[in-house]
Amino acid sequence: MPTPLTHDDPVALGPYRLLARLGSGGMGTVYLARSAGGRTVALKTMHAGIAADPAARTRFRLEADAARVIGDRFGARVMDADPLAKTPWLATEYVLGPPLDEAVESGGPLPEQSVRALGAALCSALGQLHRSDVVHRDLKPSNILVTAYGPKVIDFGIARAIGDDRLTRAGAAVGTPAFMSPEQAAGQDHDAAGDVFALAGVLVYAATGRAPFGHGQAADLLYRVRYAEADLSGVPAALVPLLARCLAKEPGERPTTEQLAAGLHDGSGEFAEHLPPGLLADIGRRAAEVWRPAPPRLPAQPVEAGHDMVTSPARHGASRRRFLAAAGGALAVSAAAGGGVWWYRGRRAVPAGAEKKEPEQTRNLEPLWENNGSDLDVFGWGLLAPYHANGSIWLNLHAIAKRLDPSTGQLQEKMPFDTDWWQATAANGRLYLLDTDFTGNGRSMVIAAWDEKQNYIHPTSTRLEAASAEIMPNQLLCISGDVAYVAVGYGKAPEDKGFSDSQIWTLRAADLRTGRTLWNKPLPKRSGKSKRLHFLAAKVVGDRLVTHQEPADGKVHIVVRDTRDGTVLWDEPYDADGPDSLRSGIAADENHVYLGGARLRALRLSDGGQAWALRSGQAYSPPTLHEGVLYTVGEGAGLTAVDAARGKTLWTETTAEADRAYTGWRPIVGTRYAYYKNGLQLRAVSLSDHTTALTFRTTAEHFHTDTRAGLILGVDPGLISAYPLK
Structure with a gap:
């Protein structure tokens, strides 16, 4: 649902008064806004630093153009746009319906009649694009809003004219790996047949709740999209042959949108008649929320005592490679281009003294499964x-x-x-x-x-x-x-x-x-x-081998080597609170490696020099890096999120049980929750409102992610247990 504006959000952009935030990410922010005449819109903006890149502005303009091509029947109607403004913005109608992924996640897979009607309507939407020689290139469940009158396709951030590759890096796979076409995954030309492949993947997801090629790391997904057969188990039997044709590896073997629509649905009845009652109820609830009073704007975040920050010189502009989003997925604010009510993985501050009540949900849930495995603690x-x-x-x-x-x-x-x-x-x-x-x-x-x-x-x-x-x-x-x-x-x-x-x-x-x-x-x-191994963890970042090395028992160093010849580039002591915690992994990106322990700090990957550090007199768990944010568990504080580039605390979990927070392992971060151990619980903290949403009973000491299976695997001597990763 919408979240409050922050103290530094503008009051208005163009003729629109801003009411609340719908979402935010590394590329920009999407606002709920209203015109003087009372029209509610979703207003998408681009961060000023990114707007300094001419290619970014061009993409923003092309996105508005593509949204106009699809029209307001199949997309979010473009109300206004100013791609030349200091802060470029795009205003579209506020669509009253959930994104498809959220609808399936909350209500379960759609019945066959709903999948057929949805697919036929999406064929019409894509046909409208293709007749104008435009391909979407990033069709996925989160880019489809389900309304009572039909689905609307949004987010044209990487759409382009067929045959136009001027804004595409040669050989790069641009899009979302789980729903790419094989040719797109190979960095080749993606035409109308590629959109048909992606549409089939969307329909498999709608019918089963999972993508046809599973989930996991981008490289694994790209490989399976190109070479593996789609998993159609759970798809209604009558739909399997048709969707299998759409998922053919060769573009020429796939049906056109017109042929696919004819095989899916005869066009009879109203779209709403084919939707399950729960989804229709959700659409109605969202329509009622539009006119609720806007939440009050948040004040400036007070500077926390004891949090001195050492920073490196500010970087100017934004990474062009990051903006192009090659092979890693969609643009950071892609989900919110056309409105709707969106969960927000954002970074909003919490006013000093504000109290958050934990939701009254089932507490201390049981693991999904447990297995008694003997000798899990192998020979010490x-x-x-x-x-x-x-x-x-x-x-x-x-x-x-x-x-x-x-x-x-x-x-x-x-x-x-x-x-x-x-x-x-x-x-x-x-x-x-x-x-x-x-x-x-x-x-x-x-x-x-x-x-x-x-x-x-x-x-x-x-x-x-x-x-x-x-x-x-x-x-x-x-x-x-x-x-x-x-x-x-x-x-x-x-x-x-x-x-x-x-x-x-x-x-x-x-x-x-x-x-x-x-x-x-x-x-x-x-x-x-x-009884200590030479290395606690290792990770390759670019041409660097980053390791947690234990040259002598109890003494851990962060050692970085050149992958080309093994030369040690730099070596720094790691004042961790116990070496075993560093088995949980390494947090590093192309610029920095991030350390916990007595201080949360960032060291430059190039030379080991300190870029920034938080000094608060408390111990930190090893951090986890996710989409530019560091997540760590602070002793006596609980889960904390920090801007990785600047070292600025974004938010800290509100909990009365911070004294039980476990700093002996790094947190696990999913798309909706961040997980860490607190007492005898595995706690799932919402990334949207920073409160505990779920807890699971656990005695595990170490936690590992199995992204392919969507699991967190907890390990303690003699037992392995599984929890859902969301």
Whole structure:
């Protein structure tokens, strides 16, 4: 629902008085506004910094033009626009209906008759565009508003004329991966047939509540869109053949919008007659909300005592690459171009002294499932990390691997892997692990992959010379692209297969395609009494390998290396509150790496210099970076959101239980909630109003995301549990 204006929002833009915010993001803000004559509009703006980019202004103008092409029957009517203003703005009708994704999420999948009517109407909308030689290129559930008179297609931020690629980077995949066409995913030309492919994906979502190629990381989705078959399970049987044709990989094999419409619906009856009662009721409720009094404007956020901030020089303008949004998804404010009532992932401040009441919902919900897995705390080396690969959750325990069904947590099968969790990782949907090289007489190891079809571990061509498989602390840190990063030891293994003073340890980068070792760097010796691994976490960012390295027990450093030759670029101590918390992962982007501990701070990725820091006298959990915002758990404060670029606190959760906030693991961030442990609860805090929406019973200490299955996996000794990720 709409949220209050902030103290620095304008009073009016053009002839429209601003009433409330509908949404905000990195690109701009969408407001609820009203004209002097009483017409309510959704007014979309662009941040001034982004508006300084001529290409951004051009896209903004083209968006308004495309919205006019589709017209007010199939889109949100354009009331007015000023793309040349200092703050460019676009005013459209305020559409009285929910976005399709929100309608399905709240009311469940639509019945077949609704899907057919929706699809036929969307065919007419796309046909209107295509006849004007315009393609949408980002058709998805959040860009479709469902009204009682038919759906309306919105957000034409990346629409373009057919054959016009002047504003598209060559070879770039622009759009939303889950609903892209194969040709769009490959960075090729996307024409009317591409919109038909996306429309079929939207209809699969409407009928089942999920996208036809699942969800997960962009790279995985792009691969499945191009090469995998669509998952049509749950789609009404009569619709499967038609939608399967639309989802053909070759554009020429797909029907036109006219052919698809004829196969979906005969056009009889009013659109509202085909909608379920719950959705019609929601549309009516939204219509009534339009004339509710606007919420009062928020005052300026007071400066918090003790929060001194050290900042780096301000950056001028906006990243062109970020604006073009290649392969990563839609524009940040895409959902709100045509109005409607939108949930807001925003950053609004909370007035000092304002009280927020937690919703009276079911408290302490049970996990979706639990599985008693023996020896989850493997030989003292730390709690395991589950992996999602080949459609399953894998628990790599010493000498055995368990494979769980993500939907039930039930054991699917056991595999005789002689591998532990830190010697395995998932990449590109496959499970990789360090394995014995049986041809090397105990003097080498190989990187192997699980072969799903042949049901066995298949060695790759990548052999690691001078590496002893019997040494337990060997680590497969991560895989980025075709390069694997591994820490391996060579020498005699003691009886416990741990460290010994005589072992030689190295960090290596190996090419999985050629099998060639790209570089090999020495690591410090470890005491035979040590029960700590060399590395707690690793992540590749551009041409940097960022690691949490433990050169000696209890002493953690953030060490950044050049991925091209392994050279250490910089090395800084990490004053974390316990090394185990750093197993939760690394928060970094192309400019900075972000650290918790005694201070929340940002270090420049280039040289390790401090860009900013918050000093508040409290401990922070390791942070999580999500869409330009850092989320961290503050000791005695709870969940806190911070602007990653500036180091400015955006909001802190309102809770009476902050003293129970757990800082030993980083928060998990979904699209609607951020999750963290508070006492014996996994708490889901709404990103829109910053209050606790749900809590789940948990005894877990570590939490991992399984985005493909839409799960949070909690791990504690002897038990793995699953919670919904939303």
